[in-house]
Amino acid sequence: xxxxxxxxxxxxxxxxxxxxxxVVFCSADMFDLRVYREGAPGVLTGHLYDFRLTRADPGAQPxxxxxxxxxxxxxxxxxxxxxxxxxxxxxxxxxxxxxYLVRGSFALSHPGRTVEPTRVHLWTAAxxxxxxxxxxxxxxxxxxxxxxxxxxxxxxxxxxxxxxxIGIAAGIxxxxxxxxxxLLAAGRxxxxxxxxxxxxxxxxxxxLVAPVESWRYWLHLLGDSGRIGPMASAENQSLRGCLARLLxxxxxxxxxxxxxxxxxxxxxTALALRAAMVRGDRLAMLLTAQLFVLLxxxxxxxxxxxxxxxxxxxxxxxxxxxxxxxxxxAAVWALSxxxxxxxxxxxxxxxxxxxxxxxxxxxxxxxxxxxxxLAAVATARPDAPAPxxxxxxxxxxxxxxxx
Numbered sequence: 001x002x003x004x005x006x007x008x009x010x011x012x013x014x015x016x017x018x019x020x021x022x023v024v025f026c027s028a029d030m031f032d033l034r035v036y037r038e039g040a041p042g043v044l045t046g047h048l049y050d051f052r053l054t055r056a057d058p059g060a061q062p063x064x065x066x067x068x069x070x071x072x073x074x075x076x077x078x079x080x081x082x083x084x085x086x087x088x089x090x091x092x093x094x095x096x097x098x099x100y101l102v103r104g105s106f107a108l109s110h111p112g113r114t115v116e117p118t119r120v121h122l123w124t125a126a127x128x129x130x131x132x133x134x135x136x137x138x139x140x141x142x143x144x145x146x147x148x149x150x151x152x153x154x155x156x157x158x159x160x161x162x163x164x165x166i167g168i169a170a171g172i173x174x175x176x177x178x179x180x181x182x183l184l185a186a187g188r189x190x191x192x193x194x195x196x197x198x199x200x201x202x203x204x205x206x207x208l209v210a211p212v213e214s215w216r217y218w219l220h221l222l223g224d225s226g227r228i229g230p231m232a233s234a235e236n237q238s239l240r241g242c243l244a245r246l247l248x249x250x251x252x253x254x255x256x257x258x259x260x261x262x263x264x265x266x267x268x269t270a271l272a273l274r275a276a277m278v279r280g281d282r283l284a285m286l287l288t289a290q291l292f293v294l295l296x297x298x299x300x301x302x303x304x305x306x307x308x309x310x311x312x313x314x315x316x317x318x319x320x321x322x323x324x325x326x327x328x329x330a331a332v333w334a335l336s337x338x339x340x341x342x343x344x345x346x347x348x349x350x351x352x353x354x355x356x357x358x359x360x361x362x363x364x365x366x367x368x369x370x371x372x373x374l375a376a377v378a379t380a381r382p383d384a385p386a387p388x389x390x391x392x393x394x395x396x397x398x399x400x401x402x403x
Contacts, residue, residue: 033140163194171202
C-alpha cells in the first residue's frame with residue numbers, strides 16, 4: 001500500500017486539490033474574501049472601519065474589516081478584479097500556500113536536506129482536508145498564505161529577506177509577529193530588527209495614505225475584540241475563548257484567570273523555546289512562537305490554526321518523534337482537526353447558550369493540542385537520541401542537501 005502511494009503521489013495530490021476546489025466552489029461563500037475585496041476601498045474614503053458585510057444568513061452577524069489599514073492597501077487591487085476571478089486566484093494562492101507550508105515545514109525541520117517531493121505531495125493531499133485549512137480556504141481567509149510567507153521568511157538565510165517577510169506579514173495581520181520571537185530565539189537579531197522596521201514601514205505607509213483610519217485602528221479599535229465576533233463561540237480557540245465558555249458567556253467573566261493563563265502559557269513557551277534553542281530545532285522554535293500568539297490572542301478562530309500542519313510534521317518527523325508525548329500531541333491534533341470537532345461543537349452549542357463542562361472542555365481542542373505540543377518541545381532532554389527515522393520506502397529517499 002505504501003509503495004502504491006509513493007508511486008502515485010503526484011496524482012493523489014492533484015486529485016485531492018481538484019476535489020478540494022469542487023467542494024469549496026459548490027458549498028463555500030468565501031465571505032472573508034468578500035470583506036477584503038469590498039471593504040478595502042474604504043481605506044481611500046475614510047470609511048474602512050465603518051464597512052459591514054451583510055450575509056445571507058438572517059442570524060449571521062455583519063462582518064466588519066478588522067485588519068490594520070495596511071492590509072486594506074494590500075487587498076485594494078482585488079476590488080478591480082471580477083468576483084469569479086478573485087475566487088479562482090485566491091484558491092490557487094491558497095493551494096500553493098498549503099503545498100509550501102508542508103514543504104517549508106520539512107525543510108525547516110531538517111536543515112541541510114532536500115525535501116522529498118513524494119512526502120510533500122502525500123502530506124499536502126491529506127492536510128487540505130484538515131479543518132483549519134479547508135475551513136480557512138472556504139472562507140477565503142488570508143491566514144494560510146501568511147503562514148506560508150512567515151515560513152518562507154524563516155527559511156531565508158539573508159537577514160533582510162527574513163525580516164522583511166515577517167514584518168510585512170505582521171503588517172497585514174498581527175498574528176505573524178510571532179516570527180520575530182523566532183528570529184530572536186534563533187540568534188538572528190539583525191533579521192529581527194529588519195522585521196521591526198518592515199512592520200513600522202507598513203504602519204507609516206498606511207498612515208500617510210489613510211491617517212484618520214490609522215488613528216482609529218491603532219488607538220481605538222485594536223483592543224476592541226467585541227467587534228470581531230462572540231468571545232464564547234466554540235470557534236474561538238484561544239485561551240480567553242475557552243475561559244469564556246467555561247466561566248461565562250463573556251471573556252470578561254474570566255477576571256484574573258485569563259492573564260494568569262497567558263502568563264502560564266508564556267512560561268511554557270519560554271521553556272519550550274529554550275529547549276528548542278539548545279537542540280538547534282528551528283521548526284520547533286518557530287512553531288512554539290506562533291502557537292503562543294494563537295493561545296494568547298483574545299480571539300483565535302479555528303481557521304487561524306493552520307500552524308497545526310507544521311505541528312503535525314514536527315511531532316511525527318522532527319528530532320523528538322516517537323516519544324509518547326509527541327505521539328499524544330499528534331493524536332489530539334489529528335483527531336480535532338481531522339474530525340472537524342470544533343465546527344461540530346459550534347453547531348451543537350452556539351455562542352450565548354449555556355453548555356455543559358464536557359462540551360466546554362471538548363471545545364478547547366486546539367489549545368489542548370498546542371499545550372501538549374509545547375510540553376513535547378520543552379520536556380525532552382536536549383541530548384536524548386532520536387529514534388530511527390519514520391519508515392518510508394527506500395526509493396523515495398534521496399541523498400539531500402539544501403536549506
